[in-house]
Amino acid sequence: MSILVYIEHAEGAIKKTSLEAVSYASALGEKEGKEVVAVALGAIEESALAKAGSAGAQKVLHVADKKLNDGVIQAHASAVGQAFEQSGADTLVLAKSSLGDAVAARLSVKLKAGLASNVVALPEENGGYKVRRSIYTGKAFTDTVITTANKILAVKKNAVPLKSDGADAGVEALEVALAESDFAAKITSTDKASDEISLPEADIVVSGGRGMKGPENWSLIEDLAKAMGAATGCSKPVSDSGWRPHHEHVGQTGVKVAPSLYVAVGISGAIQHLAGVNASKYILVINKDPEAPFFKAADYGIVGDAFEILPKLTEAVKAIK
């Protein structure tokens, strides 16, 4: 019996969220005595796929069909479903992502598999296959018992330790039969909005709030973001005032981010803002008010004037790099 991990890739490398899914599967495989097999779809170098071994995959199956490059959901679900059946797996692990969610939902029906999404811990076996999941944007946890033989686990970003000490995995070509109907939906063109780092995908986010006083001061946020290789975000009033575009607005009614590091500058930490950032691994808050609510959610805090701190922090980051 084995565990199959569906890995997503972008720009020639496996996505970090998928490496987390492989790491999770590796720990699960160790616990259950099962082999961990990854499957990747579309054009990508074998050497890049072999890196799944560092996170614990013993083998990578590669369906190299270029038609799968576009991430057409139906085709991906069909290919992963066939890989599941061919590899003799009983558990599918994947990253909780837009594509992961869409593939998992389809395969849950096709494979008659119980699905748990936003998983944050390994299943417990006492009294059934109990899986802990994060709910209400990370505010609470719930335990779900899966009773079916086949299981699908979608792993929450930044919730499980990333394993990186394994050796490269062997890569094998996998043939699957894809029907015309799998490509009924076609992506005709893809326009990248800009060369900026995508906010929902970013590993580091530097966000500014009303404490930045106005759009003319945003170069301070941008300079720090550039030095850190980060995306920029903002609070809702900032985008409502037209200081920043709406696609940068983070929070309950905006983008939900899950970076390794979220830097909040001059943001008070209202509950609606926190709802969009509490999946971050670490939070650094810079605020001149020591009583600002954001400090309660922070891992690190600097009490002081952003206009003095930001240039110094940017210089310090540049010096390290």
Ligand code: FAD
């Ligand atoms: P403020 O609350 O005005 O805070 C500014 C902060 O900057 C203060 O803490 C202040 O101490 C600090 N500051 C001032 N000057 C400096 C300085 N020189 N140096 C350092 N710090 C300084 N908000 C969101 O962000 N996202 C959402 O998705 C969202 N959705 C909402 C949905 C609903 C239904 C409602 C009712 C509200 C929503 N809000 C949302 C608004 C939210 O409640 C807050 O009003 C908003 O987050 C506050 O933005 P802010 O922290 O930038 O501004």
